[in-house]
Amino acid sequence: MKRTLSIIFAILIVGSMFALDFDWDGEFRSRSAMYNNVNGDPGGHTDNRFRLGFNTELHPNLNLRALLEISHMWGDWYAPAGGNINVEAKEVYIDMMVDAIKSRARVGHQPWADHRGLVMDDTFSGVSLMHDFSEQMNFKAAFGKYLENDPEDRHDDMQGFLFSFNHEADFSLGADAYFTWMRIPMGAKNSMFKYVSLAPYLNMRLNPIVLDATVIFQLNDNGYDFMENKVETETAFGVAVNVSGDMEPLEWNADLFFIGENDLFSLSNYYHNNLYLLGIGEHHDGLGLYTFATTADNYLALTGQAKFALTEKVKFFGAAGFVNGAGLEINGGMEYQLIPDLMGVALYGARAFMDEDATDKDPYAMGATLKLEF
Structure with missing residues (x-):
């Protein structure tokens, strides 16, 4: 652990010495939650995460980005709490301007997210090319690996091409596309699994209302x-x-999410529907025992959320949602800005009433999340 941190700090010091410009950003998050599991047994956990990002301009046309994460700071098996610290490089890539084609290129481990996170909102290792046609219109194309399987078998990795087109305005539109493949395991010769996704979207700003719609094939x-x-x-x-x-x-906001009879293929989805037990919630994304689960032939979720600002520092929120073949969830809580635009805390509670075909155990959750962003 000490050697890892020493190497990291040495790289940062040397990088900042030779940089034309250097800045950093970060986030600290601590959250605790109590909940029951699929068997109805009570439990809970606490987890902490610290992210620190470094942006280094080595040349007017060359930047280096690194995002480090220290997480899972809780405890090893049968050890005192706080004994387990994990340091990971979440992002490490160079970003350079290619003057010949007036485009930017990225090489390394980098983030990628489609419009609503239906297929991917994560990182991959590869190369990407970004071109701005205007201030409002841009196009991105990339090739990369999403998943490394057997390190000695280069053919079985999950990999593919990623595309994104965006036009940002009061009437915005765009599309995300993926072409992914990997070799079939268990000895099927010369055969590949292939996954093709196309997701056009439309976003209309009609102040004070915003309509956003995405269709995925x-x-x-x-x-x-x-x-x-x-x-x-x-x-x-x-x-x-x-x-x-x-x-x-x-x-x-009100949200509708429908999936047909066949499940959508997802690399790492991060679709938020304001539910904690039947989806991914705003203040805790790891409580969903029945996220996108249903006993019905297709998936239909209808949710609604409201926030009311009592003061500049205090907001109350509540949400309710229905998922066919799963059940109904009601949740609510409070947000408090300890230091405006820097640090805040959220308290929340959620209860789900499950469909009898799904389970006879009604899940619940309550917790608190502290977040510092700089």
Whole structure:
């Protein structure tokens, strides 16, 4: 651990000495939650995370970005709390201007997210190219590896091409696309699993209301028939619609998410629906025992949330959502800005009433999250 930190700090010191410009950003998050599991047994956990990002301008056309994360600071098995500290490099890449094509290129471990996080909101290792047609219009293309399987078998990794087109205005539109492949395991010769995704979106700002709609189409290989020696391919379809409004002191939004009979293929989705037990919540993204789960043939989620600013520092919020074949969730809480625009704390509680075909245990959760951003 000491050697790792020594190497990191040495690199940062040397990098800052030769940089034309140097700045940094960070986040500290500490959260605790109590909840029951799928068997109804009570429990809970605490986890902490510290992220520190460094941006170094080595040349007018060359930048270096590194994002380090120290996380899981709680305890080893049968050891006192605080004995386990894990340091990871979440992002490490160079960003350079290619004057010949007036585009920027990134090489290394870098972030990528589609419009609503339906397929991916994570990092990958590879190369990307970004071109701005204007201040409002841009295009990105990338190739990278998302998942390393057997390190001695270079053919079985999950890898692919990523594309994104965006036009930002009061009437915005764009599209995200993925073409992913990996070799079929278990000895199927010369056969690949392929996943193709296309997700166009539309965003309309009609003050004070914003309408956002995304449609996703997929063509996915989800199985292999060894008897007939062929890949089993299926189509998938989904729709995500969000309507929001900011009418001070009240903020609100309503969300609809539909997935057809076949599940969507996801590399690392991060779709927020304001639910803690039946989805991904704003103040804790790790409590969802039944995230995107349903016993129905298709998935339909309807949720709504409201926030009311009592003062500049205090906000109260509440949300309710229904998922077919899963159940109903109600949650609420309070946000308090300890230091405005720097540090805040959120308290929340959630209760779900599950469909009898899903489980006879109704989950609950309550907790607090402290976040410092700089």
